[in-house]
Every structure is written in C-alpha cells, then in structure tokens.
Amino acid sequence: MEPQPIEEKINLIRSALDTKKRVLVSFSGGVDSSVVAAIAHETLGEEAIACTAKSETLPESELIDSIKVANEIGIRHEIINFSELDNPDFVANDSFRCYHCQYMRFQKMYEFAKSMDITTVCDGTNASDVVATHRPGIRAIQELQVFSPLLEFNVTKEEVREIARIYGLSVADKPAMACLSSRIPTGILVTSQRLARVEKAESFITSLGFSQVRVRDHDGIARVEIGKSELTRSKNPLFQKNVNEFLIDLGFEQVIIDPLGYRTGGANMPFIKNKS
Secondary structure, three states: OOOOOHHHHHHHHHHHHHHHOOEEEEOOOOHHHHHHHHHHHHHHHHHEEEEEEEOOOOOHHHHHHHHHHHHHHOOEEEEEEOOHHHOHHHHHOOOOHHHHHHHHHHHHHHHHHHHOOOOEEEOOOOOOHHHOOOOHHHHHHHHOOOEOHHHHOOOOHHHHHHHHHHOOOOOOOOOOOOOHHHHOOOOOOOOHHHHHHHHHHHHHHHHOOOOOEEEEEEOOEEEEEEOHHHOOHHHOHHHHHHHHHHHHHHOOOEEEEOOOOOOOOHHHOOOOOOOO
8 A cells, every 4th residue: 555645634633623623732842832723723723722741741941942833833822830749640750650740731731722612622642642651641641532644544653743844833843842750750740940950951961962852760860871872972071071071969869871872761760770
C-alpha cells in the first residue's frame, strides 16, 4: 500500500476540525501542539484558541516559547493556572504520574473551554506516541475524549516536523521537551523545590550553548544528560567544572555527566552512584 501523502493528511485534519466549529488546542509551544494550532487557526480562524496550562512542572522558558509561537501562528492564546502538586497521587510519583498530571491538566482545559462555550479540546498526541511501551498520559486523554487529530489521521513524529516546515513554524526541529517532573525518578516525591532546582540547572546548561539537556534528580544526585550530537563538547573540563560548581550551589550533593547522553525515560534508568 502506498503511503498516504502528507497533503492528504493535512486536508483530512482540516476537514475534521471544520466539523467541530470551535476548538480549544492544548498548547505547549512544542512542534506537535504547534502544528495542530496552525492547522486549526488556518481552518477556523478566530474560532480556534490555543491554551497553555501553567504550573510548577512547566519551565519558564517553555511558557515564553509558547507565547512566541502562538504569536507566530497568529492564533489567540490563553494561559490558565493550575498545580499538579495539589494532587497527592501526582506528588507520590508512582508509575502513573503522567496519568494524574494529564487528567488534571485536561480537566482544567475542559473547564476553561466550557466557560467559552467550546466543547472540543484538541491536543498534539501523534501516531508515534502510541508505540511507546508505557504512556499512561494517553490513557487520560482517551478517557476525557480529547480530540487528537495527529493520532486520528496517523501522522507520525517525522511527518509532524514536515508539516511544521510546510507552515514555516520555527519549532519544526525543536527537541522534545517533557515536563520537569519527568526528571525525578519514580518513587521520589515531586516537590516544588526539586522542580525549581532542576529548572535552574537545565537553564544554566542551555545558557552554555547546549540545546538538549536533562538534569535527573536522583534524590540529591544530579545526573546530567546531554544530546548525543553535543556529547563531545560536554567532555570539556571547564564545562564540567562550571556545571559541577553551579549545581552543587543549587543544593545537589553530587553531579554526574552521563557518558551515554540523553535518552527518553532516562530518569528511571539505572546508573552507578559513586558517593566516595
């Protein structure tokens, strides 16, 4: 069977959105939600609204990016506030943390949508997301009947980036960015202090010119993951010295530059703790 042309998938998404009349797009400013927002704005104009949920797990840099990209698209952009830390199940950080987070987030989205007389909430879940072995957040999206047009019409991550280039979006090649709580391994409590420490650590490292960075908080031990294309630069002794000093000042007990670099789900991967 011939692969479905990307233009055909875009047209199918347009048609589906057109039947919704008015939509609220859950908008992080990442490439997936930006593509949905761009197509929704093109299709529905002022009847499409992008909405960003601001909480302790959202890095300030990502909030700034969401504002910038919404302006780039031309879509109306709203920001709502909530806190996952109000939910003890989320704070406990079990293997369904993402489920608790997404359920709360989209409940808030639906509340806001209802206040604007909108019944359809969209998100950027794509076809590549569902092949992951453990994605409890998708379960929450399905339970709340969020409309995921990229998933509905089998748009893969690679195709999402292609569509972003077609629409001239600046985030077409932006690395994936999970929420800050993903830096804390399962079983370690998620606290505002840990989230803030991770955010400051990652912000410092990106300020040194690195684009893909994760600082995993293993109960006081900071494990720094750098994107594989930038891993060689991370071996610079001056870089390692500066990172070590900055993160120790933030309150970490020890800093480890992971030689394997960034990988998805790295917070729960084993590593050697050398506290000698």
